[in-house]
Amino acid sequence: MADLSVDLCGVTFKNPIIPASGVFGYGREYEEFYPLSALGGIATKGTTGSLRTGNLAPRIAETPAGMLNSVGLQNPGIDAFIERELPDLLTKDTVILANIAGSTPEECAEVAAKLDRTDVHMIELNISCPNVKQGGAAFGTSCIMAEQVTASVRKATTKPLVVKLSPNVTSITDIAKAVEAAGADAVSLINTLLGMRIDIRSRRPVLHNNVGGLSGPAIFPVAVRMVWQVANAVQIPVIGMGGVSSGEDAIELMMAGASAVQVGMACFTDPYAPVKIIREMDEFLNTNHIASVRDIIGTVQPW
Amino acid sequence: MTNYTQGVYPISEKQAIAQDTYSFTLYCPAVAENAKPGQFVHILPKGYGLRRPISIAGIDKEKGMLRLVFAVRGKGTESLAGLNKGDFMDMIAPLGHGFTLFPEAEHVVLVGGGIGVPPMLPLAAYYGSKATVISGFRSFPQVILQEDLAQYCAKTICCTEDGSAGTVKGFVTAPLSDLLREGVNAVYACGPQAMLKAVARACIESGTYCEVSLEERMACGIGACLGCACRTKDADGNEKYLHVCKNGPVFRAEEVQW
Ligand SMILES: Cc1cc2nc3c(=O)[nH]c(=O)nc-3n(C[C@H](O)[C@H](O)[C@H](O)COP(=O)(O)OP(=O)(O)OC[C@H]3O[C@@H](n4cnc5c(N)ncnc54)[C@H](O)[C@@H]3O)c2cc1C
Ligand SMILES: Cc1cc2nc3c(=O)[nH]c(=O)nc-3n(C[C@H](O)[C@H](O)[C@H](O)COP(=O)(O)O)c2cc1C
Ligand code: FES
Numbered sequence: 001m002a003d004l005s006v007d008l009c010g011v012t013f014k015n016p017i018i019p020a021s022g023v024f025g026y027g028r029e030y031e032e033f034y035p036l037s038a039l040g041g042i043a044t045k046g047t048t049g050s051l052r053t054g055n056l057a058p059r060i061a062e063t064p065a066g067m068l069n070s071v072g073l074q075n076p077g078i079d080a081f082i083e084r085e086l087p088d089l090l091t092k093d094t095v096i097l098a099n100i101a102g103s104t105p106e107e108c109a110e111v112a113a114k115l116d117r118t119d120v121h122m123i124e125l126n127i128s129c130p131n132v133k134q135g136g137a138a139f140g141t142s143c144i145m146a147e148q149v150t151a152s153v154r155k156a157t158t159k160p161l162v163v164k165l166s167p168n169v170t171s172i173t174d175i176a177k178a179v180e181a182a183g184a185d186a187v188s189l190i191n192t193l194l195g196m197r198i199d200i201r202s203r204r205p206v207l208h209n210n211v212g213g214l215s216g217p218a219i220f221p222v223a224v225r226m227v228w229q230v231a232n233a234v235q236i237p238v239i240g241m242g243g244v245s246s247g248e249d250a251i252e253l254m255m256a257g258a259s260a261v262q263v264g265m266a267c268f269t270d271p272y273a274p275v276k277i278i279r280e281m282d283e284f285l286n287t288n289h290i291a292s293v294r295d296i297i298g299t300v301q302p303w
Numbered sequence: 304m305t306n307y308t309q310g311v312y313p314i315s316e317k318q319a320i321a322q323d324t325y326s327f328t329l330y331c332p333a334v335a336e337n338a339k340p341g342q343f344v345h346i347l348p349k350g351y352g353l354r355r356p357i358s359i360a361g362i363d364k365e366k367g368m369l370r371l372v373f374a375v376r377g378k379g380t381e382s383l384a385g386l387n388k389g390d391f392m393d394m395i396a397p398l399g400h401g402f403t404l405f406p407e408a409e410h411v412v413l414v415g416g417g418i419g420v421p422p423m424l425p426l427a428a429y430y431g432s433k434a435t436v437i438s439g440f441r442s443f444p445q446v447i448l449q450e451d452l453a454q455y456c457a458k459t460i461c462c463t464e465d466g467s468a469g470t471v472k473g474f475v476t477a478p479l480s481d482l483l484r485e486g487v488n489a490v491y492a493c494g495p496q497a498m499l500k501a502v503a504r505a506c507i508e509s510g511t512y513c514e515v516s517l518e519e520r521m522a523c524g525i526g527a528c529l530g531c532a533c534r535t536k537d538a539d540g541n542e543k544y545l546h547v548c549k550n551g552p553v554f555r556a557e558e559v560q561w
Contacts, residue, residue: 022528022529023522023527025526025529029523029525029526029527032306032307032525033308033309053542054529054532055532056534057519057534059520059530059531060521060522065352069530071528071529071530074532265352267523267527268353268354269351269352270309271525
């Protein structure tokens with residue numbers, strides 16, 4: 001048995017694997033398969049200031065080695081999350097990252113302030129959400145907006161703050177540096193890449209929202225590249241994700257510079273994916289006589 | 304709450320029952336033990352990222368068997384249709400909220416449209432001679448499962464749009480209206496959205512209890528990803544998104560925002 005534990009922003013994870021926000025709900029449905037304590041952590045569904053109903057269906061489209069989704073941040077709102085979901089989650093002996101979003105920096109700060117008064121372990125701020133004030137452009141696509149929203153959430157909480165970056169940008173390293181300067185304790189990446197599919201018989205987009213976020217194995221190489229670039233650009237830790245579906249993928253992302261790894265779409269293909277990945281990482285480390293998973297973080301040797 | 308599991312189960316029987324339509328029987332005792340009419344299974348075609356939802360078309364608890372009937376619609380179902388006796392299917396099952404069963408009912412009507420007919424089989428098995436089944440198909444080559452249904456039921460009415468098979472030329476709604484006038488305890492329906500809408504309207508107008516089984520594109524299949532949203536309204540008329548995989552696939556007709 002290799003040592004799989006990692007430390008991030010003063011929080012200890014028993015292993016580096018965390019189901020990604022939006023694919024795992026609040027964990028309840030996956031508890032039918034395995035105890036949640038097997039996981040390093042859980043990133044909960046994105047929560048906003050008040051209830052959101054999300055987009056019209058269809059919200060899901062299959063793509064080669066991936067999928068598009070346009071769920072649209074459907075969630076019951078922060079008060080319901082804190083009251084109905086969080087207390088039970090905190091008894092599961094795993095790190096809880098509360099993923100949050102909002103349409104204004106004030107909304108994000110208000111949500112964070114409410115979480116600050118709970119025992120949640122970490123806050124993951126999703127900055128891919130369109131900023132209504134700025135005419136709908138995502139916070140995550142401009143350094144100034146990313147910095148602003150991070151700074152206002154930073155003021156609202158002393159919890160470890162992870163900022164989740166959008167890959168739909170020209171330079172992800174610039175955004176990463178901006179949120180680091182604004183007080184983020186870590187960054188997580190990548191969120192989904194914007195995509196689209198059309199049913200050529202009906203000439204209608206498959207998704208009712210027309211466009212949606214691409215995830216799954218198809219985006220893995222993009223994730224590896226971006227994690228590597230960001231890990232080399234900032235001092236704070238990086239949580240990597242995007243298309244991870246095996247222990248080897250997770251090891252690869254960690255070698256690129258990730259200190260922990262989130263697993264999204266793979267949970268749909270195989271609900272056991274997170275625990276399978278943990279086992280496969282352990283096997284890789286044992287086979288290669290590596291005592292601790294921490295010893296591989298950022299160890300890629302670029303040409 | 305359902306008790307679902309993920310597993311890999313052997314195919315014990317395969318049969319082509321119509322053009323591009325197959326019946327598979329799987330040996331999965333633990334799943335069969337828990338399965339209820341109206342529930343579905345979520346099958347992973349090899350090499351694909353998303354699973355395919357397929358309704359349960361037969362439950363044999365004694366033999367530990369589950370029957371599935373599906374049409375080839377795209378690449379995933381094509382790949383599944385290529386499997387044979389002795390091969391394995393990877394599925395999460397049983398899933399969803401099935402039909403409400405009324406042990407005291409005297410007469411129920413089961414309405415199936417096309418590939419919506421298979422989920423009527425377990426209901427036919429449950430209600431036996433108390434059920435009348437109305438099936439609708441486009442044309443003769445699509446007609447399926449009439450003998451299987453007749454084996455259980457008092458009466459089967461087969462409709463085809465072009466009159467090439469069955470006793471009724473046209474849609475299922477005509478014979479349904481006749482039966483509704485006579486009075487029935489409940490109507491269960493599965494099929495294309497337009498058919499379900501017409502069935503739901505007829506039942507609501509006649510004050511007959513009606514449940515419909517809906518389809519939506521799914522990812523997790525267990526209620527975690529919120530991918531399979533369905534617009535519903537509660538008793539006070541407030542709009543609410545429910546999820547086909549967890550709250551459904553079976554809904555009360557008046558719950559759905561058509
Ligand atoms: C609860 C439920 C029960 C079902 N029961 C049956 C059944 O008993 N027999 C049967 O033949 N079919 C059934 N269907 C429809 C069946 O799931 C689709 O025909 C199938 O998913 C198509 O997959 P494909 O790979 O062949 O098509 P593709 O078009 O290649 O599929 C691409 C993606 O779209 C999804 N998709 C495409 N059509 C549908 C659809 N109508 N509903 C949901 N997802 C879809 C697929 O699952 C896949 O993720 C059911 C659907 C649901 C939601
Ligand atoms: C159905 C679905 C819903 C998602 N919802 C959220 C969300 O609410 N908040 C968020 O930050 N990311 C959300 N994501 C993005 C994932 O957390 C993850 O960043 C992305 O899917 C890439 O990882 P993957 O390729 O392993 O799926 C969602 C992804 C999917 C597929
Ligand atoms: S498919 Fe994930 S919630 Fe229904």
